[in-house]
Amino acid sequence: xxxxxxxxxxxxxxxxxxxxxxxxxxxxxxxxxxxxxxxxxxxxxxxxxxxxxxxxxxxxxxxxxxxxxxxxxxxxxxxxxxxxxxxxxxxxxxxxxxxxxx
Amino acid sequence: xxxxxxxxxxxxxxxxxxxxxxxxxxxxxxxxxxxxxxxxxxxxxxxxxxxxxxxxxxxxxxxxxxxxxxxxxxxxxxxxxxxxxxxxxxxxxxxxxxxxxxxxxxxxxxxxxxxxxxxxxxxxxxxxxxxxxxxxxxxxxxxxxxxxxx
Numbered sequence: 372x373x374x375x376x377x378x379x380x381x382x383x384x385x386x387x388x389x390x391x392x393x394x395x396x397x398x399x400x401x402x403x404x405x406x407x408x409x410x411x412x413x414x415x416x417x418x419x420x421x422x423x424x425x426x427x428x429x430x431x432x433x434x435x436x437x438x439x440x441x442x443x444x445x446x447x448x449x450x451x452x453x454x455x456x457x458x459x460x461x462x463x464x465x466x467x468x469x470x471x472x473x
Numbered sequence: 474x475x476x477x478x479x480x481x482x483x484x485x486x487x488x489x490x491x492x493x494x495x496x497x498x499x500x501x502x503x504x505x506x507x508x509x510x511x512x513x514x515x516x517x518x519x520x521x522x523x524x525x526x527x528x529x530x531x532x533x534x535x536x537x538x539x540x541x542x543x544x545x546x547x548x549x550x551x552x553x554x555x556x557x558x559x560x561x562x563x564x565x566x567x568x569x570x571x572x573x574x575x576x577x578x579x580x581x582x583x584x585x586x587x588x589x590x591x592x593x594x595x596x597x598x599x600x601x602x603x604x605x606x607x608x609x610x611x612x613x614x615x616x617x618x619x620x621x622x623x
Contacts, residue, residue, distance in 0.1 A: 409570065409571050410574050411542045413546060415571055417571075425587065426590045426591045426594070429591060431591075431594045431595055432598060434595055435561040435565055435598055435599055436557070436561065438564035438565065438568065439557060439564060442549075442564060453549060453564070453571075454568070455567070455568040455572065456568060457572075457588050457592070459585055459587070459588050460587050463585040463586075463587055467583065467585060468583075
């Protein structure tokens with residue numbers, strides 16, 4: 372598993388790479404990151420992108436491309452973890468609370 | 474297993490009005506299995522040939538050879554060999570598998586309806602793009618995901 376410090380560093384990388392989403396109409400309000408691993412012990416980094424809008428506002432092709440971009444950026448920074456990115460709308464967080472804090 | 478039907482089932486669970494956490498958990502798990510079975514089908518079709526009465530046993534043997542660990546992990550190790558659509562498939566199935574582990578086994582995990590709807594849409598798009606990759610490339614994927622290492 373990567374360290375909490377690397378997870379925090381990854382948060383900065385996520386913010387720097389959000390430009391990949393430029394063609395989308397949604398606005399990203401916050402980024403949450405947490406170091407984790409899957410059942411096989413493969414290091415992951417959980418990423419939650421909080422956006423202002425509804426699922427229909429998101430371009431799914433861009434979301435899937437963003438994963439590739441982020442994985443490369445993390446590797447280039449020496450963070451060997453697979454990003455697991457979730458898109459959570461601010462309205463859901465307002466109603467149900469944050470998924471986790473990291 | 475038909476990945477289209479699995480995505481449809483997943484969407485039905487997630488898009489009902491006010492779905493329970495249990496429905497959202499099953500939706501995530503089913504979306505993962507849609508991706509897993511899409512990959513298993515592609516592997517079997519390319520290694521054994523399209524399923525027919527004459528190759529049924531071989532086709533099924535290849536189909537059932539795929540292991541969860543190998544469904545995405547080896548593709549990351551060889552990611553520079555693969556096109557963007559195949560890399561996207563590897564990344565998305567990895568993410569959905571990770572979420573599926575939480576959905577199936579972590580009683581403390583909380584899921585939002587809109588989050589799950591996006592996850593299902595991403596899984597569906599990743600499968601469609603993957604299936605559009607060339608047979609040669611998907612044959613490489615089959616070898617990479619099925620061949621073990623000593």
